[in-house]
Amino acid sequence: MKAIEIKNANFAYDRDPVLRDLNLTLMNKEKITIIGGNGVGKTTLIKVIIGELKLKSGQIKIFEEDLNINSLKKIGYVPQSQKENLYTFPISVKELVTLQLYESMGMIKIPRKIHYDKTMELLKKMNLEKYADYPLRDLSGGLRQRVVITRALMNNPEILIFDEPTSGVDENSKRQFAKTIEDLNTNFDVSIILITHELDWVKNNLQMDRFYELKKGGLELVTV
Numbered sequence: 001m002k003a004i005e006i007k008n009a010n011f012a013y014d015r016d017p018v019l020r021d022l023n024l025t026l027m028n029k030e031k032i033t034i035i036g037g038n039g040v041g042k043t044t045l046i047k048v049i050i051g052e053l054k055l056k057s058g059q060i061k062i063f064e065e066d067l068n069i070n071s072l073k074k075i076g077y078v079p080q081s082q083k084e085n086l087y088t089f090p091i092s093v094k095e096l097v098t099l100q101l102y103e104s105m106g107m108i109k110i111p112r113k114i115h116y117d118k119t120m121e122l123l124k125k126m127n128l129e130k131y132a133d134y135p136l137r138d139l140s141g142g143l144r145q146r147v148v149i150t151r152a153l154m155n156n157p158e159i160l161i162f163d164e165p166t167s168g169v170d171e172n173s174k175r176q177f178a179k180t181i182e183d184l185n186t187n188f189d190v191s192i193i194l195i196t197h198e199l200d201w202v203k204n205n206l207q208m209d210r211f212y213e214l215k216k217g218g219l220e221l222v223t224v
Contacts, residue, residue, distance in 0.1 A: 001028045001063060003159050003191040004049065009058035011048055018044045020217030031192040031207070035199045035222065036214035042195045045214065046163055050077050063158065076157030078149050080164045093147050094119055094132040100154035125187055126150045141169050142176030149180055153188065162194045166201060178205045199224070
């Protein structure tokens with residue numbers, strides 16, 4: 001089954017075209033990498049997939065369903081680590097991950113035992129159980145990133161989108177990210193889109209099914 005299908009996608013900021021008749025098919029449980037330089041539209045592509053921006057023309061389907069509130073719930077998004085404002089905020093790992101269940105907390109929006117139980121179950125699955133009560137800001141960069149990925153998994157997404165996960169992090173954090181992707185392949189049935197400019201590192205450290213380059217508003221298959 002097709003996890004994501006994009007047909008003839010066009011998007012422009014005012015009169016500046018960014019995406020031009022872009023097409024992409026991501027199959028269920030498939031893992032692809034999209035590379036591209038600064039300013040080519042990688043972030044824009046993410047935003048139209050997760051519903052933050054609306055296409056000028058074209059179509060996006062998630063598991064054969066048009067983009068809507070229900071289909072968007074099937075997507076988990078992991079932003080660039082430096083875009084997270086949480087790393088200096090006094091919040092524990094367990095609290096941060098549980099906040100992803102905000103919509104299911106009822107009118108009062110206070111986590112209950114059922115929410116914390118689900119959090120602890122997932123933290124255990126991601127080998128983070130012992131860090132549950134640690135302040136997020138006290139963890140290493142690699143562990144913080146793993147926590148943010150765990151947060152994205154809380155609503156059982158079928159697709160995960162990573163935005164520059166290895167940008168601005170040290171080698172140890174990159175190794176931990178590679179281990180996390182390996183664990184995702186083993187323990188979770190998810191399709192993956194990884195946006196990056198570090199093609200060499202990805203092809204040498206991760207098992208991806210296909211590589212694309214975003215340029216001139218479209219996607220071209222890359223042979224590696």
